[in-house]
Amino acid sequence: MEHEFRHENLDVYRLAVRVARWAAHQGIPASRRHLRDQLVRAADSVVLNIAEGCGQEPGAARRNHFRIAMGSASETCAVLDLVNLPGGPERQQELRRVGAMLSRMSRRG
Numbered sequence: 001m002e003h004e005f006r007h008e009n010l011d012v013y014r015l016a017v018r019v020a021r022w023a024a025h026q027g028i029p030a031s032r033r034h035l036r037d038q039l040v041r042a043a044d045s046v047v048l049n050i051a052e053g054c055g056q057e058p059g060a061a062r063r064n065h066f067r068i069a070m071g072s073a074s075e076t077c078a079v080l081d082l083v084n085l086p087g088g089p090e091r092q093q094e095l096r097r098v099g100a101m102l103s104r105m106s107r108r109g
Contacts, residue, residue: 007054012101016046032083039079045072066106073098
């Protein structure tokens with residue numbers, strides 16, 4: 001029997017992974033190169049905090065991971081405000097969906 005983690009089938013997790021993978025493959029203009037690392041780290045943080053939060057029992061620790069993930073989603077969205085990337089507006093819409101789902105999860109968790 002294969003073990004499956006709670007986060008693996010969540011829409012919020014899958015959408016966050018999609019954004020993080022996209023972010024990792026983006027070329028950033030030379031004048032904004034310092035934002036590339038910020039974009040990738042923030043997008044990765046969304047994914048990792050969702051997974052870690054889902055691995056916690058319901059309570060304060062779980063909610064905290066979801067709140068951190070929401071902050072990282074907001075940061076990722078802000079970086080996309082600063083750089084003009086193909087597909088950026090679509091990823092921002094996806095990040096807003098992630099944020100809405102995380103907001104609900106942080107109230108329940």
